[in-house]
Amino acid sequence: xxKNSFQAALYLLPAGLLFLVFFYWPLLQNAYLSLFSWxxxxxxxxxxxxxxxxxxxxxxxxxxxxxxxxxxxxxxLVLNFVLPYIYSFIxxxxxxxxxxxxxSALFLPSTxxxxxxxxLFLWIYNPLAGPLQIIxxxxxxxxxxxxxxxxxxxxxxxxxxxxxxxxYNMIVMLAAMVAVPKELIEAAKxxxxxxxxxxxxxxxxxxxxxxxxxxxxxxxxxxxxxxxxVNMLTQGGPDQGSSNLVYIIYQYAFTFFQTxxxxxxxxxxxxxxxxxxxxxxxxxxxxxxxxx
Amino acid sequence: xxxxxxxxxxxxxxxxxxxxxxxxxxxxIVFMLSTSLKDLNQVFESTLNPLPFPPTxxxxxxxxxxxxxxxxxxxxxxxxxxxxxxKALTSVLAAFGFVYYDFKYKxxxxxxxxxxxxxxxxxxxxxxxxxxxxxxxxxTPYGVMLPSLVDxxxxxxxxxxMRGIPKPLLEAAILDGATPWQILRKVVLPxxxxxxxxxxxxxxINSWNEYFWPLLILQDKSNLTLPLALQMFxxxxxxxxxxxxxxxxxxxxxxxxxxxGFCQKFIINTFMQAGxxx
Numbered sequence: 367x368x369k370n371s372f373q374a375a376l377y378l379l380p381a382g383l384l385f386l387v388f389f390y391w392p393l394l395q396n397a398y399l400s401l402f403s404w405x406x407x408x409x410x411x412x413x414x415x416x417x418x419x420x421x422x423x424x425x426x427x428x429x430x431x432x433x434x435x436x437x438x439x440x441x442x443l444v445l446n447f448v449l450p451y452i453y454s455f456i457x458x459x460x461x462x463x464x465x466x467x468x469x470s471a472l473f474l475p476s477t478x479x480x481x482x483x484x485x486l487f488l489w490i491y492n493p494l495a496g497p498l499q500i501i502x503x504x505x506x507x508x509x510x511x512x513x514x515x516x517x518x519x520x521x522x523x524x525x526x527x528x529x530x531x532x533x534y535n536m537i538v539m540l541a542a543m544v545a546v547p548k549e550l551i552e553a554a555k556x557x558x559x560x561x562x563x564x565x566x567x568x569x570x571x572x573x574x575x576x577x578x579x580x581x582x583x584x585x586x587x588x589x590x591x592x593x594x595x596v597n598m599l600t601q602g603g604p605d606q607g608s609s610n611l612v613y614i615i616y617q618y619a620f621t622f623f624q625t626x627x628x629x630x631x632x633x634x635x636x637x638x639x640x641x642x643x644x645x646x647x648x649x650x651x652x653x654x655x656x657x658x
Numbered sequence: 659x660x661x662x663x664x665x666x667x668x669x670x671x672x673x674x675x676x677x678x679x680x681x682x683x684x685x686x687i688v689f690m691l692s693t694s695l696k697d698l699n700q701v702f703e704s705t706l707n708p709l710p711f712p713p714t715x716x717x718x719x720x721x722x723x724x725x726x727x728x729x730x731x732x733x734x735x736x737x738x739x740x741x742x743x744x745k746a747l748t749s750v751l752a753a754f755g756f757v758y759y760d761f762k763y764k765x766x767x768x769x770x771x772x773x774x775x776x777x778x779x780x781x782x783x784x785x786x787x788x789x790x791x792x793x794x795x796x797x798t799p800y801g802v803m804l805p806s807l808v809d810x811x812x813x814x815x816x817x818x819x820m821r822g823i824p825k826p827l828l829e830a831a832i833l834d835g836a837t838p839w840q841i842l843r844k845v846v847l848p849x850x851x852x853x854x855x856x857x858x859x860x861x862x863i864n865s866w867n868e869y870f871w872p873l874l875i876l877q878d879k880s881n882l883t884l885p886l887a888l889q890m891f892x893x894x895x896x897x898x899x900x901x902x903x904x905x906x907x908x909x910x911x912x913x914x915x916x917x918x919g920f921c922q923k924f925i926i927n928t929f930m931q932a933g934x935x936x
Binding site for chain 2: 367368369370371373374375376377378380381382384385387388389390391392393395396399406453456457460461462463464468469470471472473474475477478479480481482483485486487488489490495496497500501529532533537582586589590593594597598599612613615616619620625628629632635636639643
């Protein structure tokens with residue numbers, strides 16, 4: 367290891383500079399803009415102090431958005447964290463054949479664009495002529511208007527994300543699964559332990575560090591993935607029913623042209639994210655078994 | 659060893675679960691392909707039929723004639739390739755800086771870079787949009803590229819990979835009098851080539867698929883990328899042209915699917931070996 371920090375700085379410079387300009391400077395600028403009332407084009411910005419924040423905290427909109435966000439997160443945790451966890455276990459330690467076929471097939475959707483996924487599911491969920499409507503009609507059920515009803519819209523959007531992300535998360539989990547020594551599992555099987563027992567007593571503790579990683583990206587990226595179908599299919603509607611902490615920043619900036627309000631929401635969202643990462647590092651990581 | 663028959667008896671339930679998942683994952687893709695080969699009547703009359711008969715390429719010729727599709731493909735490719743090269747380059751350089759050198763606040767700087775990976779994009783878009791406006795880069799591919807030239811996850815993964823290189827190899831090179839730059843090029847790069855390639859493929863696919871940031875920057879119809887062009891078929895063009903929409907969706911999906919088809923073992927294995935851990 368060399369201690370020449372000047373040389374080291376040269377290697378870090380290209381990445382470091384880009385990170386500062388396009389990631390850290392915007393954070394500061396948001397904090398600054400959140401103190402003004404501005405519409406992005408007018409030459410005069412009006413200083414309003416903390417008014418943007420007080421208006422946001424007093425509005426019922428914030429609570430609706432927070433509730434939506436929680437709902438998004440909970441559904442995505444089931445589809446993109448719990449299910450991939452279970453499936454990676456089945457793939458890694460239960461079935462003995464065809465696993466590379468399953469792996470490839472399940473990973474496939476995660477290579478496609480969310481824009482493609484959105485348009486695909488818009489047709490699949492189409493309440494008048496879409497394929498799901500036909501399948502429902504076999505059971506004499508009427509298709510709901512998936513993207514037009516409160517709560518249902520969140521579920522429908524989550525299934526789009528679920529379809530796209532499931533395979534990727536499963537592969538990441540599978541990497542941790544196959545790192546669990548086979549002998550351990552074999553030994554447990556000789557003792558007639560059920561798959562459920564093996565999952566709880568061996569797999570859960572030994573894969574927990576990767577599980578926490580997948581848990582984190584499911585929450586953190588999930589809310590960003592949601593942006594694409596929300597913007598393409600609902601624009602946050604019906605009546606903000608599919609907006610969330612991440613999308614609302616965009617709405618205030620580029621739909622309502624209230625720069626200050628948008629920046630204030632950006633600050634609030636960033637604080638929520640940091641809080642989440644902090645809590646995760648402090649409380650979750652401690653309980654984890656690290657292999658290395 | 660269990661006999662074949664016994665293992666089938668124990669496992670069929672699990673295979674069923676897996677097959678259901680495979681069906682749910684693949685059906686929309688099959689559906690997209692088959693709808694793109696149907697004419698308007700077939701789209702509505704045999705919606706569920708996966709095998710359009712006779713298949714028609716009308717939707718494809720229709721889009722190719724009426725939209726500057728080749729321009730869209732080129733726009734998307736041009737942005738994706740530059741973003742990919744830059745992300746790979748900056749990641750490798752920074753990772754080498756972290757692995758080869760020892761300096762103050764190393765972990766803090768590293769964590770600072772990794773943290774950018776977790777910042778939600780909408781937090782960044784307005785300030786970056788204002789910056790691009792100031793630079794006069796709105797509605798240009800450069801405005802799309804500029805904030806995407808670097809990747810926190812790339813730095814992390816490249817560092818992980820380089821850490822796997824045995825120390826004696828580097829030490830031997832130092833004893834031979836190699837400069838750090840030579841060590842990076844002659845020793846490190848050849849060893850980590852597969853990982854660089856794998857992450858580059860993922861960078862490329864992600865950039866190809868990118869929707870949100872280009873949406874803000876690109877306005878003029880001739881500047882759009884493929885994922886943005888898709889939007890036209892659900893808003894302005896009305897809701898009944900599903901065959902055409904699916905044709906564009908298929909074209910958009912083709913490059914990632916082909917790349918994945920050729921490199922899937924490689925991509926999946928890199929993921930499984932790199933030990934993606936938090």
